[in-house]
Amino acid sequence: MTPAPSAPRYVFLDVDGTYAHHGEVPPGHERVVRAARVNGHRVLLCTGRPKSMLPDQIRAAGFDGIVASAGGYVEVDGEVLRDQRFPxxxxxxxxxxxxxxxxxxxxxxxxxxxxxxxxxxxxxxxxxxxxxxxxxxxxxxxxxxxxxxxxxxxxxxxxxxxxxxxxxxxxxxxxxxxxxxxxxxxxxxxxxxxxxxxxxxxxRGVHKALGIEAVTAHLGVPREDVIAFGDGLNDLEMLEHAGTGVAIEGADPRVLAVADLVVAGPQVEGLVEGFARVGLV
The missing domain is CATH 3.30.1240.10 (Hypothetical Protein, Haloacid Dehalogenase-like Hydrolase; Chain: A; domain 2)
Structure with a gap:
């Protein structure tokens, strides 16, 4: 495996089709999230789901925060940074x-x-x-x-x-x-x-990259230290914004086009390879 980088990275994971498969988190995905955090990196969920649709089995690995509602809601270490609703x-x-x-x-x-x-x-x-x-x-x-x-x-x-x-x-x-x-x-x-x-x-105008920006501004993180993984059209802005954008095989061609890397899907524990390739584990 690639050695973990000395500087901490800030990892943002889409849920459906990236971290989870049909609502189930593969054991290997939970394992590499835990390992990356042990190595000093911070890992956050970055999903179109609201916080209320993130059951315990999705969050079981332990995360440093949540970007939910496709960027409308942001929480880091239990502190809510953003909570935007429809007028x-x-x-x-x-x-x-x-x-x-x-x-x-x-x-x-x-x-x-x-x-x-x-x-x-x-x-x-x-x-x-x-x-x-x-x-x-x-x-x-x-x-x-x-x-x-x-x-x-x-x-x-x-x-x-x-x-x-x-x-x-x-x-x-x-x-x-x-x-x-x-x-x-x-x-x-x-x-x-x-x-x-x-x-x-x-x-319109609310997207996952805005949520990531709220996190990085709060923590004082440079954009180049951000790694994002996603597969959906609502991940486009996130992958473009990240220092390293990782798409999932089979994603929409527009998503694949903006990615720096492509890895396999959750049905074959693709994040195990993905975390290794970007040096998190």
Missing amino acids: AELAARAIEVLDRHCAAYLLEAPEALYGRPGVDRRLGELLDGHFGRGRGADGAASPLEILKALETPDDLGSCSFAKITYFGAAIPWPELGAELGDQLGILPSSIAAMGESAGEIYL
């Missing part, structure tokens, strides 16, 4: 558009998920094998386990949230995005089988 007008517009097009959606906040009554049942129906209850046939954790944080208040208009994930909309995501307006961004779902009926809605 009330944009929140109301997004809810109205999603309701009008019969989408099943989750309003994502650090403290909870918010949705209409019955949204958990509808998600189960829409996602079938992806979001089946209990554990899957292969023993993997059910993605619906994240709904333990779900609340269904009578008035969603009173909810404060940072991002939205939706499924089953009656129109394709590009058309839905046009109705949302230019202050909100939209990305297709990372679950390819959902096609154009699903996606993520976020505040």
Whole structure:
């Protein structure tokens, strides 16, 4: 293995498709995170999920902080550095558009998920094998386990949230995005089988690199000491910003194009090789 560098590095890990596979963290990934921290490096999760959708099994290795909600929420050593939510007008517009097009959606906040009554049942129906209850046939954790944080208040208009994930909309995501307006961004779902009926809605201009900048400014870290690992379109800014950007095999070509290195996916414990190649372990 490559010797660990003498200067500490600051590592930012995307969760789904990078650190975890179908919600499960491979043992090798947990092992190299622990080893990198023993070697003096700091490792943080950097995910599109809100903090409320990061169960214990994802965080079990121990992390120095979290960049969640795709950069909207940042926490380091238990201190919250950033917590950006939708302004009330944009929140109301997004809810109205999603309701009008019969989408099943989750309003994502650090403290909870918010949705209409019955949204958990509808998600189960829409996602079938992806979001089946209990554990899957292969023993993997059910993605619906994240709904333990779900609340269904009578008035969603009173909810404060940072991002939205939706499924089953009656129109394709590009058309839905046009109705949302230019202050909100939209990305297709990372679950390819959902096609154009699903996606993520976020505040335009908020992305993971902003979250990383909040961490590095707080800790006084130079950009060249940042190493980021990711596979999704919401990782583009993060990989471009990092001193070393590492993409996962099979990622979108736009993600691969901005990466300095490419490693295998979590289904074969690709971060074991990845951490070695950048000298963390």
